[in-house]
Amino acid sequence: MHEYATSRKTRSNLINATGEIAAETDFSNVSMRAVAKRSGENIGSIHYHFGNKDTLFQEVIKAALQSWIDEPLSEYIASLQPEMDTKRGQARMIRLLVHYHIKNLFSDNKPVWHHKIMYHVLQYSSKLRDLVNESLIQPNDETIFKIFKKIKSEIKKSEMEMLIRMILAPIYFHVIFRDIFLSNSGVKDYSKKYLIDLEDKLVNQTLREFKLPIG
Amino acid sequence: MHEYATSRKTRSNLINATGEIAAETDFSNVSMRAVAKRSGENIGSIHYHFGNKDTLFQEVIKAALQSWIDEPLSEYIASLQPEMDTKRGQARMIRLLVHYHIKNLFSDNKPVWHHKIMYHVLQYSSKLRDLVNESLIQPNDETIFKIFKKIKSEIKKSEMEMLIRMILAPIYFHVIFRDIFLSNSGVKDYSKKYLIDLEDKLVNQTLREFKLPIG
DNA sequence: TGTAAATTTAGTCAAGTGTGTAAATGTTTC
DNA sequence: GAAACATTTACACACTTGACTAAATTTACA
Known part of the structure; x- marks a missing residue:
């Protein structure tokens, strides 16, 4: 089965929230819970979509x-x-x-x-x-x-x-x-x-x- | 009784270690344990000399x-x-x-x-x-x-x-x-x-x- | 040298961290 | 509508964090 339509949106929400928080101070100050909260997504979704924090950060930079x-x-x-x-x-x-x-x-x-x-x-x-x-x-x-x-x-x-x-x-x-x-x-x-x-x-x-x- | 001669040295060690670590990435990436380790001092000494992390950081900037x-x-x-x-x-x-x-x-x-x-x-x-x-x-x-x-x-x-x-x-x-x-x-x-x-x-x-x- | 005070130490505490998981929910496709 | 699976959810785990404390140690001064 293929990717859901909502999947892209979730990833983009997470990336955006991460970028915003990182820009406010820096990457080392970004917690997954803060990302989840700001994006309105679940912490578990970060793990599902990106595997770990480092990969999420890489996608943000990309x-x-x-x-x-x-x-x-x-x-x-x-x-x-x-x-x-x-x-x-x-x-x-x-x-x-x-x-x-x-x-x-x-x-x-x-x-x-x-x-x-x-x-x-x-x-x-x-x-x-x-x-x-x-x-x-x-x-x-x-x-x-x-x-x-x-x-x-x-x-x-x-x-x-x-x-x-x-x-x-x-x-x-x-x-x-x-x-x-x-x-x-x-x-x-x-x-x-x-x-x-x-x-x-x-x-x-x-x-x-x-x-x-x-x- | 007055300040010990070692006191200044301890404070300076802590400030230096903090500054070094902060310069490598940023302040939000500085942990008190890392400061203690690099400076060779005890974590408790940070609390004794500076009270808390924020004050330590202020002294580093100063x-x-x-x-x-x-x-x-x-x-x-x-x-x-x-x-x-x-x-x-x-x-x-x-x-x-x-x-x-x-x-x-x-x-x-x-x-x-x-x-x-x-x-x-x-x-x-x-x-x-x-x-x-x-x-x-x-x-x-x-x-x-x-x-x-x-x-x-x-x-x-x-x-x-x-x-x-x-x-x-x-x-x-x-x-x-x-x-x-x-x-x-x-x-x-x-x-x-x-x-x-x-x-x-x-x-x-x-x-x-x-x-x-x-x- | 003795004593009072300054400093250091090791350890505790609750809160926050990244990661992982199993179950629940949602979406797609037949 | 039902089967199949993609996604989301809530929660648990071990670990690190900053703050604090009481006891041990070291220093300065009489």
Whole structure:
């Protein structure tokens, strides 16, 4: 006999509840009873659907990774590759690169926990970190490396790493420290204008770094 | 009768062990038994010296904050305040501002957990976060706000916030993601040259933003 | 050295943890 | 509707957790 229609819904409820709780503090603070309570499901169902806590956590991470895997950076920028021979095309590529991350991390079509937990697990050694690192961070970095090399062929690896970090750190930071930033600023959410300004500043800063035409 | 000489040592052992374990994953993953084991002290001593887990954690945070409080940014830059009337002085101030953070976060005279746990607790709402926010982040931000306003009097608050984040995010990032950055780069530690380059890039990027003289 | 107090120790306690199970319930398919 | 099995439920298990205590030990000071 096949899977019930309710089965998918139950799994998704459990994954969502887990992600939410994990994003509020961290994974080590997530208890199966808390997950059961928030999801409205039974503790036993976690064991039935996922076998154990670790597997549940893995599925939570996979759910958060999904949208990045569906449209990886390499694919998102593919159409601009032909223009990479011109300075102007390279400049547009830099903007696309920055925009990809801001768009993915600040659009409203995904729950906030999707983004938060990824940077949570990257902070300490674990199986979950390896998962995010191998399926998101490293491919992403590789794509950016290629772009940088095309723009400046003699660029060193450590310089590329630093540039990536200088671009992405401010973006990620707005995700990781969202609560305290918004609370200290006294606003409810990042405004659209703020995010556009952030993108512009990051793009321009990188264009200057590579001596590419601005605007 | 007064405190024993061993008492301070015991407290310091417990605080250190707690900080170390917390930095490896997070505070919610720290058990009193693990602290007792790593420190070589007895579990009961935690209760005797700190009363409960929360107070122990607070003392751990306070220990990590100490060096920042001993020499706050406002004090570190005080001697340069008279030069703030000239563009050249303002440029030097920006460098001092950046250097203060890199120096504090990457010098070897403090254990790595000091820095890691501060950014851990800032990520979710808690008493510990309020402590770090009020005694470090907010005064620090205030000091930087004043500098920015001196350089560009009509600057808006949200722009100042963005600029602070663009300067500090890359620095903090190298602390928070130290393990995975070093592991992905295949090096044992950030080289001195790398940190100097990072400082230069951050300084120059900010100087350009304020149209101040570079070099 | 003796004594009063500070500290350490080993152990207890109730509450919470992840995991597992057997029975009850629900859904699908014939 | 009934058989077949997927799912849910309530509960039990051994273990870990933070908090606490009374007794043992160590220290400082007269």
